[in-house]
Amino acid sequence: MITVMGATGHTGKRIVEQLLQAGERVRALGRSAERLAELQRAGVEVLAGEPNDAAYLAEAFRGAKAVYTLLPYDPSVADYMAQQAAVGEAVVQAIRDSGVRRVVALSSVGAELASGNGPIASMHEQELRLRDLPGIDLLILRAGAFFENLLPALYMIEEHGLVADGVGPDVPVPMIASKDIADAAIAALLARDWQGVQVRELLGQRDISYAECTRILGERLGRPELPYVQLPYEEMAGGLQEAGFSADLAGRYAELARGINEGTVKSLEGRRPGNTTATSFEDFVAEVVG
Numbered sequence: 001m002i003t004v005m006g007a008t009g010h011t012g013k014r015i016v017e018q019l020l021q022a023g024e025r026v027r028a029l030g031r032s033a034e035r036l037a038e039l040q041r042a043g044v045e046v047l048a049g050e051p052n053d054a055a056y057l058a059e060a061f062r063g064a065k066a067v068y069t070l071l072p073y074d075p076s077v078a079d080y081m082a083q084q085a086a087v088g089e090a091v092v093q094a095i096r097d098s099g100v101r102r103v104v105a106l107s108s109v110g111a112e113l114a115s116g117n118g119p120i121a122s123m124h125e126q127e128l129r130l131r132d133l134p135g136i137d138l139l140i141l142r143a144g145a146f147f148e149n150l151l152p153a154l155y156m157i158e159e160h161g162l163v164a165d166g167v168g169p170d171v172p173v174p175m176i177a178s179k180d181i182a183d184a185a186i187a188a189l190l191a192r193d194w195q196g197v198q199v200r201e202l203l204g205q206r207d208i209s210y211a212e213c214t215r216i217l218g219e220r221l222g223r224p225e226l227p228y229v230q231l232p233y234e235e236m237a238g239g240l241q242e243a244g245f246s247a248d249l250a251g252r253y254a255e256l257a258r259g260i261n262e263g264t265v266k267s268l269e270g271r272r273p274g275n276t277t278a279t280s281f282e283d284f285v286a287e288v289v290g
């Protein structure tokens, strides 16, 4: 049996479905029994609870051959690092208490940095917590920026006729489809063939700039002149707050944009076949925009 956190989300749902198809017993976790019902009907064991509840997680992890962990959050969270620490500590406590020995943990490119990486700082702290656990085989997947982050741009395009962010138009960014992250996790959860602590970057099909993403989106939407506008960091943070992000998290995303622009938040491994994944931004846009 394999336990999957975030089972109704981008990576977790696909992981659950594909593991089930591969003939594994799966235990799927989320906060709501109702949202998990579809997976239950498909033959998955579901367990609803809060991801900051160590006792609940320990029950869910107990007996698993491997677990998939992540740190979900709500963009409106007032104190992001505190919320992330609460979940991260519960996950680590549950790994300890359940005796599970094999863990695949979703993290991010840039998580080697303690600061200057915006929201990724919480994944830095979680990597440290997980590394402190004795005797587990830990695979850390450091993913690039999700293509899905650009979905709010569809609203921006509709409302304002442009795409805007704090990242420079031509800065190459490793961006990835969440399904490619899921597929890497699935392969590892099925093979269970690594030992000790391993860190693996997942960088997407190619590095891609916001200007190029905007061009691809514009072409798909029949708006070939769609502009990309680089916002000053404060303006970017203000826009995020208008969209429902807390001041704390909006500031962290602006810090991340700066880190990307200044080249401090970047791949450590550099691009190579082993960290390059299949889905292009063009494929992704064709799928979501039609």
Ligand SMILES: NC(=O)c1ccc[n+]([C@@H]2O[C@H](COP(=O)([O-])OP(=O)(O)OC[C@H]3O[C@@H](n4cnc5c(N)ncnc54)[C@H](OP(=O)(O)O)[C@@H]3O)[C@@H](O)[C@H]2O)c1
Pocket (backbone or CB within 6 Å): 006, 007, 008, 009, 010, 011, 012, 029, 030, 031, 032, 035, 051, 070, 071, 072, 073, 074, 106, 107, 108, 109, 123, 143, 144, 145, 146, 149, 178
């Ligand atoms: N976005 C990026 O560019 C990026 C890059 C690298 C790494 N990451 C990491 O990837 C993670 C997201 O992975 P994902 O996209 O697979 O997950 P996700 O879809 O964002 O979330 C997974 C599940 O978490 C639950 N959830 C949502 N908000 C929550 C909250 N406030 N408290 C507790 N649970 C909540 C939801 O399930 P229920 O509602 O059913 O409980 C959701 O389906 C991020 O948290 C980050 O750590 C992100």
